[in-house]
Amino acid sequence: MSNRPVIGIITNVELDRHYLFPGYPRVTLNEDYPRSIAAAGGVPVLITPSKDLSLLADQLSLVDALVLAGGQDVDPLLYGAEPRTECGAPNPTRDAFEFEALRLARVAGMPVLGICRGLQVTNTFMGGSLHQDISHSGSTQRHMMEANPAVAAHGITVEPDSFLDEAWHLAQTTVNSFHHQVVDRVAPGLAVAARAADGAVEAVEYTGDEFDLVAVQWHPEMMSAADGPAGEQARALFTWFVDLAAGRWEA
Ligand SMILES: C=C(O[C@@H]1C=C(C(=O)O)C=C[C@H]1O)C(=O)O
Numbered sequence: 743m744s745n746r747p748v749i750g751i752i753t754n755v756e757l758d759r760h761y762l763f764p765g766y767p768r769v770t771l772n773e774d775y776p777r778s779i780a781a782a783g784g785v786p787v788l789i790t791p792s793k794d795l796s797l798l799a800d801q802l803s804l805v806d807a808l809v810l811a812g813g814q815d816v817d818p819l820l821y822g823a824e825p826r827t828e829c830g831a832p833n834p835t836r837d838a839f840e841f842e843a844l845r846l847a848r849v850a851g852m853p854v855l856g857i858c859r860g861l862q863v864t865n866t867f868m869g870g871s872l873h874q875d876i877s878h879s880g881s882t883q884r885h886m887m888e889a890n891p892a893v894a895a896h897g898i899t900v901e902p903d904s905f906l907d908e909a910w911h912l913a914q915t916t917v918n919s920f921h922h923q924v925v926d927r928v929a930p931g932l933a934v935a936a937r938a939a940d941g942a943v944e945a946v947e948y949t950g951d952e953f954d955l956v957a958v959q960w961h962p963e964m965m966s967a968a969d970g971p972a973g974e975q976a977r978a979l980f981t982w983f984v985d986l987a988a989g990r991w992e993a
């Protein structure tokens with residue numbers, strides 16, 4: 743058995759657009775997620791969303807921590823809103839699977855890191871809501887970059903004593919940005935750990951004791967191979983998370 747912590751990453755399931763069978767369901771995940779976890783000393787394993795939620799407890803019993811990755815817009819019905827035209831098509835199977843994963847992780851005391859959609863689904867699961875498009879938040883700041891994803895795009899301010907402060911010891915820094923939705927109502931039980939200059943919630947963490955739940959709105963996995971401070975920060979975040987998982991594994 744490996745003595746490295748095993749980190750489950752929940753993948754996407756999308757209909758094939760590029761290969762032999764258009765419309766055929768395919769498991770997808772950007773390769774930088776498992777690569778970032780492995781580089782930080784974890785063993786990445788992929789967990790595929792299924793309509794059969796009874797699989798999930800057995801899947802989670804194989805891992806020490808969980809990553810919720812980027813992807814589709816969360817179904818607005820889950821935060822009590824009617825879908826607007828600006829909202830992307832939901833993936834109900836993935837929404838339900840990730841909700842159940844969060845419920846089980848809380849029961850098991852398992853650390854969770856949410857990234858981009860992972861933050862949005864976490865906030866929704868905990869009872870918060872989203873702006874279906876960031877323009878509804880009153881922000882005029884650009885959050886969907888068309889730049890190199892390894893290059894920082896805008897500043898953030900980190901809350902003192904938050905998990906990001908613990909991982910970075912930085913009050914201010916810059917991050918990349920690839921989202922068109924943003925947190926509206928922060929869920930009860932979540933605290934904001936970082937904000938952009940326009941007030942956009944850039945990171946959250948759970949304030950309760952049952953589990954370590956942290957999430958970021960940017961994409962550290964896309965920066966983790968970069969040179970310079972951007973890459974160092976991204977790697978430090980994954981190392982912090984893998985170390986957290988290792989603590990549980992050793993317990
Ligand atoms: C919504 C999407 O956004 C993208 C999803 C990403 C991911 O899956 O990690 C990363 C960058 C985003 O621009 C998508 O491609 O489905």
Ligand SMILES: NC(=O)CC[C@H](N)C(=O)O
Nearest residue numbers: 812813858859921922923
């Ligand atoms: N990159 C992502 O995960 C995007 C998440 C979300 N659906 C948004 O566009 O806001």
